[in-house]
Structures are given as C-alpha cells and as structure tokens.
Amino acid sequence: QVQLVEFGGGLVQAGGSLRLSCVVSGRTCSRCGMGWFRQAPGEEREFVAAHDGDELTVFAGSVNGRFTFSRGNAENTVWLQMASLKPEDTAVYYCAAQSVPGLSATDISSYYYWGQGTQVTVSS
Secondary structure: OOEEEEEOOEEEEOOOOEEEEEEEEOOOOOOOOEEEEEEOOOOOOEEEEEEOOOOOEEEOOOOOOOEEEEEOOOOOEEEEEEOOOOHHHOEEEEEEEOOOOOOOOOOHHHOOEEOOOEEEEEEO
16 A cells, blocks of 8 residues: 655744655556655645656746755655745645656546645745
8 A cells, every 4th residue: 555654844934944754665667657746725736846757847926936856866756846836835744656657757546646735834
C-alpha cells in the first residue's frame, strides 16, 4: 500500500523559508509524477510544483523563482524548499503521487495517492 507522509510545516514570518519533506512508502513506480499542492481556507486545492517522473519540473506562477522541488536518489523522498514566503502562501500543503507514468504533472485529477497535509502559516 502506498503511503505519503509530509513533514516540515510550521509558522514563519514573511520573507522566511521552510522546507517540506514527503516520505513515500510502498511505491513501485519510479517514473510516475510527484507533486505538491496546497489548499487555503475557503479555497480549492491548487497546484504548487511537480516533477513528471522523467526530467520535467514545473511550478505555479505564484511560486516560480521562490520554491524549489527536489527528489532523493532513492525516489522515496521529495522536498519542497520554500523561500521568500508571503502571507498568501499560508495553506495546508499536500504531497501527491501519480499511479501511472506519462500523466500531466499539473493536473490535480491525475494524482492518485495523497498525504495527510501539513500546515504552513506565514505571518505578516
């Protein structure tokens, strides 16, 4: 059974940094995409960043240049390094994994496995 567990959320002042980690267990598809999404109160869950399982890493325009996505060599851990954080980055952040390769990395509906989420709060 595939499980995703996020770590690293917390409270940070605007302009600060946080690194989120996602540990994946039970996953056998090394070529499947992995992504980060977030959901603010009263808002829909939205795409943040993803790796397509091949060579492509993509970011939402609102975080491009501030956030970095990386994967461990063993492919069982992914990280989201967040810098220059803004109050509007406040949300629950979710790690997600696709179940088959070749899917769109930015399409939330293409992700099958989800973590429980970790809260990120940026104070002004």
